Amino acid sequence: MGHGIAVLFVSLGLALPASGETMSEADFLPFDAAQAKLGQLLFYDKILSGNRNISCGTCHHHSLAGTDGLSLGIGEGGVGLGQRRTAGDGATKIRKRIPRNAPALWNLGHKGVRALFHDGRVEIRDDKAWDFDTPAKAYLPKGLNSILAAQALFPMTSSAEMAGQPGENEVTGAVHSRIDKGWPIIAKRVRTVPEYGEMFVQAFAHIERPEDVTITEIANAIAAFIGTEWQSYDSPYDDWLRDGTPLPEDAERGRKLFFGKAQCQSCHNGPLFSDQDFHAAGLPQFGPGRTRRFDLIPRDVGRMAVTDDIADAYKFRTPSLRNVALTAPYGHNGAFPTLNSMIRHMANPVAERERWQPKMAHLPRIPWLDDYDFVIADDRFEMARQAEAIDIPKVTLTTEEIDDIEAFLNALTGASARNLPLGIPKTVPSGLPVD
Structure with a gap:
């Protein structure tokens, strides 16, 4: 219960009503602002997908409150946004719907979040060491800054979500061999874009040159963006x-x-x-x-x-x-x-x-x-x-x-929920279109 309402009820000699709890900035993981800005661009950049045709933002769009407005999403191969999104056609049309609803991103940077995805398949095992249980098991990259960073890796490995079908591109072919094999390919794509390379050098103290960028820094930047952008406790x-x-x-x-x-x-x-x-x-x-x-x-x-x-x-x-x-x-x-x-x-x-x-x-x-x-x-x-x-x-x-x-x-809708700090970028460094 918030301090203000508790004081009010006690001062009036009334019993405290059943209620929940509010939050403050201190309840969230601390993320770097420069990394969050970089993460905003990556979040909306289709360069992270195998066929360069879908971004994280396609299914978690600002205009749709961080979701896609569909019961089951239309992923890699689809065209458009929200309920107007179509399944494509020809050889690139989708083969199946995404099996689950696209979850909202609100307050996922809160320190109390212990598991992500509808089935909790990404979980914190040791938050002091940032050790996680994930589908990648021992192949999960080291140095991830949060459970959000761990979660951000897996849509890139899903054929239906972002990777594409076997035979369509080098990312999905590598993932088909082993779940972690596609991440270095994506990292190379990103760091060889000059603007991205320079931004990583500026945002990460341990990155001295673009060649040092790995999927870990990419995931950490996306986590910084999600963890700061979708904070909401002003309802x-x-x-x-x-x-x-x-x-x-x-x-x-x-x-x-x-x-x-x-x-x-x-x-x-x-x-x-x-x-x-x-x-x-x-x-x-x-x-x-x-x-x-x-x-x-x-x-x-x-x-x-x-x-x-x-x-x-x-x-x-x-x-x-x-x-x-x-x-x-x-x-x-x-x-x-x-x-x-x-x-x-x-x-x-x-x-x-x-x-x-x-x-x-x-x-x-x-x-x-x-x-x-x-x-x-x-x-x-x-x-x-x-x-x-x-x-x-x-x-x-x-x-x-x-x-x-x-x-x-x-009444749980935040006053600033429709006007978030960074929003949708007009362009991204890869030059690919932004949804």
């Missing part, structure tokens, strides 16, 4: 915590429900509104699934794919709710188009799962994927396994109460 709710500024009446009712009857705070707690844990909420599955090598069913077993523990089946990381009103659609696969529909599902996962309809998903039509997008729903055994795994208890809420909780979640 109406933060104002309420700090100095008692009243919330709108419906949002105040929603706050009491959120921290009371609705039990939302049991998972969405702390300053990030996330317990950093994993839960099976029973979202209806569709798309290609994030399949494992030995599992040919187009499903997504979530955390279990990381831990190999059956108890983790269909569990996904609790997302932060800060600026959640800006980042539709919702869920690890973007199954629900509105906050209201997502709240309804979380209140009664079993019933809302049955009511869900495919038209609720934001999936630009891709004719050659029509027969595949919803095929998993026809597997009654798999559907039963997913339903059995649900660990979110039912809470009975009225329509009006759901509306009030939605109003409270809107």
Whole structure:
């Protein structure tokens, strides 16, 4: 609870109401400003992708609050932004959708963040040594400055996201051999651009010449950008915590429900509104699934794919709710188009799962994927396994109460969320077009 509102309630002799916590700059990892500026350019530069046709910003765009506005993204080979993005055509058209929703970037530089990706496959093992568990295992580069830097490496190795298909370019060919083999190729591309080379020398004290730049410095610069650019803790709710500024009446009712009857705070707690844990909420599955090598069913077993523990089946990381009103659609696969529909599902996962309809998903039509997008729903055994795994208890809420909780979640939107410090660069040093 913020100091201001706590003092107010104590001075009035009132019991402290249930609430969360606010944040300050001191709660975030310290990043270098020059590295963040360099990271901004890299974030929007398609030079990091195998075919030089997609950037980090394509799926995490400023104009879309750090997401792409789709349930399942259209990655490498696609054209355009957001819900207007198409799947391409000819030999370069996409072969499948991205299996999961593009997660928002808000407050990922907070010191409390312990795991990233929906399944937590990038985790902090020792924050003093910046030691991480990742899909690269022993091949992860040394010297990464944060979990954000570790995370930034992996979209570059994904054929569907940024690397491209085998045979299309030297990056994806190298990655196909071993996950770390593509990173030196990308690093050479970047450091041989004269403007980038000079910027790295200026931004990193240990870099004396462009030839010294590795994928570690590239990832660290991107982390510095994400970690500073998407900080947000100036919402109406933060104002309420700090100095008692009243919330709108419906949002105040929603706050009491959120921290009371609705039990939302049991998972969405702390300053990030996330317990950093994993839960099976029973979202209806569709798309290609994030399949494992030995599992040919187009499903997504979530955390279990990381831990190999059956108890983790269909569990996904609790997302932060800060600026959640800006980042539709919702869920690890973007199954629900509105906050209201997502709240309804979380209140009664079993019933809302049955009511869900495919038209609720934001999936630009891709004719050659029509027969595949919803095929998993026809597997009654798999559907039963997913339903059995649900660990979110039912809470009975009225329509009006759901509306009030939605109003409270809107009060978590930061005042500066649409006007971030650096924004989208007009150009990037590679000369490639900026989305």
